[in-house]
Amino acid sequence: MNKKFIATPVRTKEILKKYGFTFKKSLGQNFLIDSNVLKNIIGHAGIDEHAGTIEIGPGIGALTEQLAIHSDKVVAFEIDGRLLSILEDTLSDYENIRIIHEDILKANVHQVIKENFEEDQPIHIVANLPYYITTPILMKLLREGLPVESITVMIQKEVADRMAAKPNTKSYGSLTIAIQYYTEASVVMNVPKTVFMPQPNVDSSILKLVARNVAPVHVKDEDYFFTIVQACFAQRRKTLRNNLSSHFKGVLDKDVINQTLDSIGIDGTRRGESLDMQEFSVLANAFYELQN
Template identity: 35%
Template sequence: MSSSPAPDALLGPADVRELAGALGVRPTKQRGQNFVIDANTVRRIVRTAGVRPDDVVVEVGPGLGSLTLALLEAADRVVAVEIDDVLAGALPATIAARMPQRADRFALVHSDAMHVSELPGPPPTALVANLPYNVAVPVLLHMLETFPSIERTLVMVQAEVADRLAAPPGSKVYGVPSVKANWYAEVKRAGSIGRTVFWPAPNVDSGLVSLVRRTEPIKTSASRREVFAVVDAAFAQRRKTLRAALAGWAGSAAAAETALNAAGVSPQARGEALTVEEFARIAENAGNAGNAETKEPGQQ
């Protein structure tokens, strides 16, 4: 790498390895760490996300700062949430060194994203992140629930997870992540990312998923927890009919059938065929099924 300052403030392969070496950082599988080493890729992510000059972007898992720097070029403000002690400690200095004119528009939250309930500064308007593969869906759902001001989201996740998130009803990979993401947003695949832009190169391909928050929430008298409880129950035994799969949720198969009929959903249908609106109608009719389970479901 040349000793003279590069005109491009973004990180290239040599920069990433040099930073990691200086910090003694080895990417860990435990935290799903794969660092992006290609400036063109992070700029493409920012473009695909439609980041605007007035956006307040929250980034989860910034790592060494590859995407963070590209976001700072385009957004008004970037708030990065990083769990790793060493990476969190180093990132502000990287921003200050490579993009000093924007450093005052950057903030770091050193925390597990699943435990974040507030962020410094104005409410975020966008979420853009290369999410660690092992926690991508729970983190995504947590951020969408916790920060309703997030209008647009673009996440890079394992290709298989991207397919699940964007799957329509009736698809073989339509499931819990598909329905829960659709509760918040219109979801679609927004591109693919090859393995060679990462260090270390993962054993799987990656995909981009775009989520644009619904301008009007799902119209239902049921709460999110109540709807998600039905979703979890329906897919826990996805090969079974809803009459059978929802028996535990409703108290019995007969009670489940009553709730399904009241919701206008065939008891012989399977969860993979239902829209989020239909799941909401079933939850609304929990009273017809007796005492339905309404505790907070796991966000798998």
């Protein structure tokens, strides 16, 4: 193994010591210290020397370095200003990296892509995401309809399982539907706590999201669809009928809700976790028509 790689316990400690860097819990900073895990992430991401890559939260540059070696260009968003001079040092050997000091949640990623990559270049997002903000980041990226082929991220195992879940499982929920409406989701690898510094309290997984060119179901209104899905999971143990009655309280009475469910052939005594995406789309479209 190349001694120069950032992702080793020794090198990471050296860099932290050199700059007197301390981890900020509020930013969910856990740095990867295993080059093999990074190579696996790169392999699963399916990037090559023609690809453009976007990283979120490069830290001291462990994953950034591997992305720079294996892809054409890397653009990384880093929110922590203390890391900018460190990254300038650790990544000084690579000409194909641009670090942007900005919060990804506030960034105009479309504009960044336009400015940094070729028009027909395949683009992939690859990141070790802070656990506390995984879902808002992924939902922002997906809902903006970015021209990216895939998103491969290291996230909390439990969240990865929820995003890639199948109906009738404990992990399946409104988050599953939201992620799988935009992408095909799969957990490609589980990762132990020991490959991070500091070690997190939870296990991690690498989740791969491949962008869909066409939505898997037809919905009359996306926002309405997601609102209905969330309503059906508001209290997991409750039936569809009860959750929808709570959601439409003061707007639609129970008889109307029951009639609507009957008209589309969905049993109101079922629970949200038993419906697949197709059934949710039929359900949401029926209530959308009723209200519009």
